[in-house]
Structures are given as C-alpha cells and as structure tokens.
Amino acid sequence: xxxALINVPAKAKRGDIIEIKTLMSHIMETxxxxxxxxxxxxxxxxxxxxxxxxxTEIFRADLFAAIAANPFITFFTTATxxxxxxxxxxxxxxxxETASASITVE
Amino acid sequence: MGINHxxxxxxxxxxxxxxxxxxxxxxxxxxxxxxxxxxxxxxxxGASCARALKQIEPKLQVTLxxxxxxFTACPFSNNVIAGLRSLEExxxxxxxIAAGGxxxxxxAATAIDAKARTVGLADGTSLAYDRLVLSPGVDLRFEALxxxxxxxxxxxxxxxxxxxxxxxxxxxxxxMDDGGLVVIAVPANPFRCPPxxxxxACLIAHYLKTKKPRSKLIILDAKDTxxxxxxxxxxxxxxxxxxxxxxxLSQGGKVNSVDPATNTLITDFGNHTAQVANVIPPQRAGRIxxxxxxxxxxxxxxxxxxxxxxxSAPNIHVIGDACIAGSMPKSAFSANSQAKACASAVxxxxxGRTPEAPKLINTxxxxxxxxxxxxxxxxxxxKNGLFADVEGAGGVxxxxxxxxxxxxxxxxxNSWFATITAEVFG
Numbered sequence: 001x002x003x004a005l006i007n008v009p010a011k012a013k014r015g016d017i018i019e020i021k022t023l024m025s026h027i028m029e030t031x032x033x034x035x036x037x038x039x040x041x042x043x044x045x046x047x048x049x050x051x052x053x054x055x056t057e058i059f060r061a062d063l064f065a066a067i068a069a070n071p072f073i074t075f076f077t078t079a080t081x082x083x084x085x086x087x088x089x090x091x092x093x094x095x096x097e098t099a100s101a102s103i104t105v106e
Numbered sequence: 107m108g109i110n111h112x113x114x115x116x117x118x119x120x121x122x123x124x125x126x127x128x129x130x131x132x133x134x135x136x137x138x139x140x141x142x143x144x145x146x147x148x149x150x151x152g153a154s155c156a157r158a159l160k161q162i163e164p165k166l167q168v169t170l171x172x173x174x175x176x177f178t179a180c181p182f183s184n185n186v187i188a189g190l191r192s193l194e195e196x197x198x199x200x201x202x203i204a205a206g207g208x209x210x211x212x213x214a215a216t217a218i219d220a221k222a223r224t225v226g227l228a229d230g231t232s233l234a235y236d237r238l239v240l241s242p243g244v245d246l247r248f249e250a251l252x253x254x255x256x257x258x259x260x261x262x263x264x265x266x267x268x269x270x271x272x273x274x275x276x277x278x279x280x281x282m283d284d285g286g287l288v289v290i291a292v293p294a295n296p297f298r299c300p301p302x303x304x305x306x307a308c309l310i311a312h313y314l315k316t317k318k319p320r321s322k323l324i325i326l327d328a329k330d331t332x333x334x335x336x337x338x339x340x341x342x343x344x345x346x347x348x349x350x351x352x353x354x355l356s357q358g359g360k361v362n363s364v365d366p367a368t369n370t371l372i373t374d375f376g377n378h379t380a381q382v383a384n385v386i387p388p389q390r391a392g393r394i395x396x397x398x399x400x401x402x403x404x405x406x407x408x409x410x411x412x413x414x415x416x417x418s419a420p421n422i423h424v425i426g427d428a429c430i431a432g433s434m435p436k437s438a439f440s441a442n443s444q445a446k447a448c449a450s451a452v453x454x455x456x457x458g459r460t461p462e463a464p465k466l467i468n469t470x471x472x473x474x475x476x477x478x479x480x481x482x483x484x485x486x487x488x489k490n491g492l493f494a495d496v497e498g499a500g501g502v503x504x505x506x507x508x509x510x511x512x513x514x515x516x517x518x519x520n521s522w523f524a525t526i527t528a529e530v531f532g
Contacts, residue, residue: 005358005375021374025356070330070356072374 006087008101012079020051020059021074024089024097030065046091049073054083063091079105141166141456144225144235146215146394148172148200150179151241151426151441153530156208158449166453169233170203171225173214177531180299181438182523183268187275188309190476196268198531218398220419237452239414240400240407241426241441242392243267244298247405250388251364258366262383265306266298278382279310284318286381291361291371293388294328296406298427298436301333301482303386305472308338311346312475324378325352326371328360333435334472334482336505341474361385391428398422406430411488412463413455414448423448432492433484440468442526463488465496471519478509479516 007021024046031043043065051059059075082105089097143166145156156170177198185191204210211233217226218238225233246264248255254262265275279288288310292303307325314321332338342350353359358375365372370379390396390405400407400416407424408417414429416422425448426441434440447464454461469483485499503515 007375023356023358023375074374 004087004089004097004099006085006099006101008085008103009079010102011104011106014079014081014105016079017076018079018103019074019076020085021072022049022051022087022099023070023072024049025070026089026091026095028063028065028067028069028071032065044092044095046071046089046095048088048090050088051075052086052088053077054081079103081105141236142169142234143167143237143239143452143456144169144171144233145239145241146171146225147241147243147392147426148174148177148210149241149243149426149441150438150526150530151243151445152239153177153200153203154442154445155239155241155425155449157203157206157530158446159453160207162449163453163456164207166456167209168207169209169211169235170200171211171213171215171227171233172200173212173228175199175212178268178272179438179523179527180266180268180302181526183265183272184302184306184309185473186268186272187265187279187306188313189276189280190309190312193269193273196272198527200531202532215394216397218394218422220399220422223421235421236456237421237423238398239423239425239448239452240392240395240398240416240428241424241445242394242428244389244427244436245392247388247390251361251385253364253366253372254385254387258364259385261366262364262369262385264386265384266302266386266389275382275384279313282318282321282381285320286318286322287378288314288321288323288382288384289371289378289380290323290325290384290386291364292325292327292329292332292359292386294355294360296436297386297389299470300435300437301338301470301472303327304332304334304338305474306384307350307352308341308345308472308474311342311349315346315349321349323350324380325350326359326361326373326378327352327354330354330356333470334480334502337480337503338472338474340505341478341480345475345478389427391424395424395428400424402430404430411491411493413451413461414444415451423452430492432486432489433495434466434468434486434493435470437468437470438526439470439522440466442530443467466493467500469522471515471522473516473519474512477516478512479519480512481515481518 003025005023029044033041046063049061085101087099145152159168179196200210213227263271263275265271361371363372369383395401400419407429409429414423425444427436443466451461466486471481480503482502483500485496486493
C-alpha cells in the first residue's frame, strides 16, 4: 500500500476554489524521547512538504518535531488549467516520497 | 365479604403497630430505613445497582426506572448478527428484580430537579430521592456524522443498541448477494464496547465465509490502534484470509459523512459504496445525564471514582457507559462492577459513613468464530480522580496458543454471559 494518500478533485470549473487533501504515513519521532535504558530515540521526521501545479510551486510547508505522526495537510487553491498536481515529502534519514494527481479544468 | 372484613382489620392492626414502633424508637436507624434511592436505567449497570442496594441494605426504598419491560443485552449480540444466536437469548425481564423488593417503574425519566431531589417521569408523576443513581448508557450522536440520523439508521444500521437494529443488520446480510461489500464504520474513542466492532467484523466474516464466500468486508476506522488488536488481526489472517480489510485513521479510514440514498461512506480520500453499511456513530452519555447536569463538555459524566458521585451534580451518582472511568472500558462487566461498588458507597453514605476506595475488575471476551475466543482483563483502582490499571494485574490472551486454548476461552465467554445475566436478572 502506498504510504501517501491524496485527494484532488478530478474535475473543476476554471476559477473554482478547490480543496486538496494529503496524508503521509510517517512515525514523526521527535528526538526528545528516551528508551527504557536511557538512550535518546533519534529524531525521524518529515521536514518539508511541497505541492506543484503544472510545475509551479503553489504550496510549501516546513514540518517540525511538534507535528503529530501521519501528517494530514489540507489546503485550497484556484483551478486555473487542466494538468497535474505533484506532491513531495522530504525528511530525516533520506526520506523522500512523491505522489501526483490529474485535474481536468473546463 | 367476611374475608374483606378480616383483611382490613389486619391492615388496621399492622398500621397501628408501625405507628407505635415509630413513637417508641425515634432513632436515626429508623430515618435510615426510610432512605430512598432511585436508579435510572435498567441495563447491566442500573439493574445490578438496584439489586445490590437492596441486598446490602434491605431497608432502603429502591426504585428502578426503566421504560422497557424487556432488556436486550448487547454482549453476544454480534452472534445474532452472524446468525449464530437468537435475539430472544439476549432478552431478560425485571420480574426477579421486583420480587427482591425493588420497585420497578416502567416509565422514562424525563426531568431531574437536583435541588428538590425529584425525578420527573413521562406519565407526569415524580419520584423523590435521597440519592439518585444514573445508569443511562449511551446516546448516539447523530449530529456528529453528517448525513446520519434516525432515518439513515433504518438504511445503514448502527446495531449499537441491541434489538431491532441488530435484527435489521442481520436481515441485510441475509439479503446481500454473494460477492457483496460490507463496510463497518468505527468511531474514535471513547465509545461503548471498544473491541465490539472488530468482533463484529470477525463474526460477519464467519457468516460470509460460510454462506457468501466471494464477499468482502472493509472496516473504516477513525483510530490507528484498537483493543486486542494483535489477536484480532491474527484471527483475520488465520480464519478469514483476504476477506477483511482494516483501513486505519492514518490510511484515511475516518468516515466524515454518509449518504444513505446510495449507501455510501465518505472519507477524506475516497467513497465506499456498500451493499451493507454498518455505521457506528460517535456516542455520548444517555440524555437524562445531561438533563441532570451531570455531563461535561465531552458529553460524558465526570465522577468521583470512590463514590461514583457526579463532579457537577450533588447526590447524583453515575455508573456504566455514561461515566468517565479512566482506564476502565465501557463494557457490561465494567458497568456491573461499578454498580456494586456504587451501591456499597451509596448505602455507606446514607448510613453517614465514609466509603472506602474500591478495586474493580473487568473482563471482555471476544469471539473471532464459534469456538474461537480471547479476552482482555484488568483490575482498576481510583488514582488522580479516575480509575487506573493496577500494575501487573490482568492482561490479554497470549498470541501463539493452540486452538483448544481459544476453544476454552470461547467456553469461558459463554459461562461469563450466563453468570452475569443470572446475577443481574435471574
């Protein structure tokens, strides 16, 4: 099962405000916890999320240790043209995931 | 005529004797004998409590207020849904409780005046009390799930209160074609019977595997973890491979709304159109608890875990699913444990003494199939205003055991149901 979930409307009218929802499965280990033997559990978080609409970045977020596991990010944009939304999550330990969805704008 | 005459003479003598006793012994003990306790709700909590009060202190005037003449038990009702048991086996009456000296009033409680200490009933009459025990169970929060209401529940049953809804879900499963999709929507915590949805998935899968093997079952869950999770997931793999799919919160499992016209459940990331949709909505304490002023902004009732007295409504005690009991799950066993401790605390308070902190037990059995059971047990005590687990007590059934171990636990589950229903209603 893919670890990314995205919800982009398949169709919209030009100029419509559309909601985009994303959810990335991730432990978001803060780096502030200790094991029973006192060792620090190393930090392992997503540090950045970005969305491009037909190649242009329309949304970006920096994520920090206080953000809960499985970050659910939702935002709005204006449907301007048919094409592709591309999503990218980057994090500690070389974490990198991408996803994409198409939209038809009439 | 002669008989009537004799009886009235005897009544006259009896009344005179009582009057003489009252004059001769005006002791506090007599005042205690007249103490009135009203218990609202005739489920596992309320019925247990009314009975226990009368057993602890036979002089108490105990009234049990419950509009239904027949109680339909939720534990084991998943077996009815799966066609393994009749609804009649889930049903119990109040005759034995009444025979034990409890006054059973078949009315709904509609009003509570905490200052005047009276309960208003649907027929317009009222009952006075010295202490009131509320065991109202849960109400379904229809407003918390857009698209879902009483009318929608007739199409997409919750079956989370046993009775007609249980039979409706059963009928829908019987009518479904082989190859159909069953979807169970599970709310976030807290709710009645935490392992219930997963046991239900197992037993529905048992029916499907036996009768409609091409069918599938999806659980859409607003949580990432659940009670006895490893045992359930192992059972799904072992007994129903490829049949049950669990979609957790982090996989987009939370149902945000439903469309009863198309039998569709809507999540943030997709729509699921089911042949049979079992929608278990979020819940809160039964409405009478709010009328009494005993609920907080969570919709549940904060209590003192020693006396079960409401933190916001004096002289009103709350037990069972409606109360906030910390680590104790909302189960029939918990309600029964709490009921007995509450009865003891109420009798102690009426006697003018201070109740001692109780230690309570809960065990929840689940069936993954006929003859395949497992359990979780806990011991609880008051800590920081809530019930907390007693460390090292209780536990969950082991994961890797032979099938005869599971068969024995299924037997224990049957014995548990027979024992608790005999204790409460028998």
